[in-house]
Amino acid sequence: MTVTAVIGAQWGDEGKGRIVDELAIESDVVVRFQGGGNAGHHVWVGDTQFTFHQVPAGILSPKAHCVIGNGVVIDPADLLTELRELQDRGVELSRVHISDRAHVIMPYHKLLDKLEERERDASGTGNLGTTTRGIGPAYVDKYARIGIRVADLLDVDQFRSRLAIVLSQKNKMLTQIYHSEPLSLEKIHGEYFAYGLELRKYVIDSQTYLQDQLREGKNILLEGAQGSLLDVDFGTYPYVTSSSTVAGNSYSGSGLPPRSINHVTGVFKTYITRVGSGPMPTELTDEIGEHLRIRGYEVGRTTGRQRRTGWFDGVAGKYAARLNGLDSAILMKLDVLDRLPTIKICTEYSYKGARLTTPPPTVEAQQLCEPIYEELPGWRCDTTKITNADELPAAAKTYIKRLEEIIETPISAVSVGPKRGQTIQMK
Ligand code: IMP
Numbered sequence: 001m002t003v004t005a006v007i008g009a010q011w012g013d014e015g016k017g018r019i020v021d022e023l024a025i026e027s028d029v030v031v032r033f034q035g036g037g038n039a040g041h042h043v044w045v046g047d048t049q050f051t052f053h054q055v056p057a058g059i060l061s062p063k064a065h066c067v068i069g070n071g072v073v074i075d076p077a078d079l080l081t082e083l084r085e086l087q088d089r090g091v092e093l094s095r096v097h098i099s100d101r102a103h104v105i106m107p108y109h110k111l112l113d114k115l116e117e118r119e120r121d122a123s124g125t126g127n128l129g130t131t132t133r134g135i136g137p138a139y140v141d142k143y144a145r146i147g148i149r150v151a152d153l154l155d156v157d158q159f160r161s162r163l164a165i166v167l168s169q170k171n172k173m174l175t176q177i178y179h180s181e182p183l184s185l186e187k188i189h190g191e192y193f194a195y196g197l198e199l200r201k202y203v204i205d206s207q208t209y210l211q212d213q214l215r216e217g218k219n220i221l222l223e224g225a226q227g228s229l230l231d232v233d234f235g236t237y238p239y240v241t242s243s244s245t246v247a248g249n250s251y252s253g254s255g256l257p258p259r260s261i262n263h264v265t266g267v268f269k270t271y272i273t274r275v276g277s278g279p280m281p282t283e284l285t286d287e288i289g290e291h292l293r294i295r296g297y298e299v300g301r302t303t304g305r306q307r308r309t310g311w312f313d314g315v316a317g318k319y320a321a322r323l324n325g326l327d328s329a330i331l332m333k334l335d336v337l338d339r340l341p342t343i344k345i346c347t348e349y350s351y352k353g354a355r356l357t358t359p360p361p362t363v364e365a366q367q368l369c370e371p372i373y374e375e376l377p378g379w380r381c382d383t384t385k386i387t388n389a390d391e392l393p394a395a396a397k398t399y400i401k402r403l404e405e406i407i408e409t410p411i412s413a414v415s416v417g418p419k420r421g422q423t424i425q426m427k
Helices: 016-024 076-088 107-122 135-144 156-177 185-202 206-215 287-295 314-324 363-368 394-407
Strands: 003-008 029-032 041-045 048-052 065-068 096-099 220-223 263-269 272-274 308-310 328-332 342-351 354-356 370-377 411-415 423-425
Touching (some): 003 016, 016 220, 016 263, 076 185, 107 135, 156 185
Parallel strands (some): 029 220, 065 096
Antiparallel strands (some): 342 354
């Protein structure tokens, strides 16, 4: 029996979907425990590409059951579309399960996400660059104790009475603060109750199910979304997502007990990317940044936005490794660096004359941090066909070794291309 958590160790988009897909072969259950449709987990099977937003990326494994846990915020319309598309592509959906306690993203959440972003823009503070999927407003309601949960959608009267209370609050906000049109109780109630009817067959008491699986000695994989630097507590606040993205939340987002996890693996890219606003000390706005963006296909799967690119940030990397207590790390996209003559790694920040080895708490300070770089020679050859760690060029081995030292974590695998099988197991 193993319980493994796969966690993004940067600002998301590290390639977690690909790793979950590979690890799911050995797993009985794969669980998403936070976030929602803001995620875009990407898997290639041969020449076919799958992108998962809410369904765990483990669904392509022939046997793994996939749970959308209580910690996820679910957009039912988008989820039904994702499920239909998967079914059309031959994926067996009887292995999909949805927690009855997961919160539902309602139309007012998506609307408020857009209006709040517009308001931030207008106020001159600048927007957060959210995915506008309603993620933040849905988590706000969860903690304000006015959220609608999946179980509520299944009872027509209970749903109506809960919705009536919350919608009257939301309509005041929409009309009086944002001067927008009120939303119709009848329309939302009818539409979302219908979604509940369609989703009913997937809904389970997920924490009891997972606890039973644990007792039966099954292998469970916890699939993190976004990345540690977007964590609501430890990320570059307020330029973060609204959930806890670190391994510590995989328990409360799934209902598994804290001591059940045997292994935490962190996924890093050989460089770093960020989508949306917020500080990024190692950002490259020159031709190297553009090279990384093009070679790494750095375009957001959920929003189509171009990702910002930069050198590997070792300060943030070590911070993420310690926060998650990483047992191992997986390094993605080594091949993207193949053509570079030299490669830089940020090992410290310079901030107002001081040297920092951990990120400061405020965005204002983070924005003033200047990266201090170490420079290593590139390998300048194609690594995409390599299958054995011994065959890696010496300069690539040196780069990997140095990253291991910086993040204080052994690197167990390195990816050299987007396809299944382009992963080298390290010794
Ligand atoms: P939200 O999660 O939509 O509220 O967006 C908050 C911030 O997190 C924005 O900067 C988004 O671009 C970023 N974000 C959210 N989900 C992802 C993801 O899956 N990958 C990368 N960035 C993300």
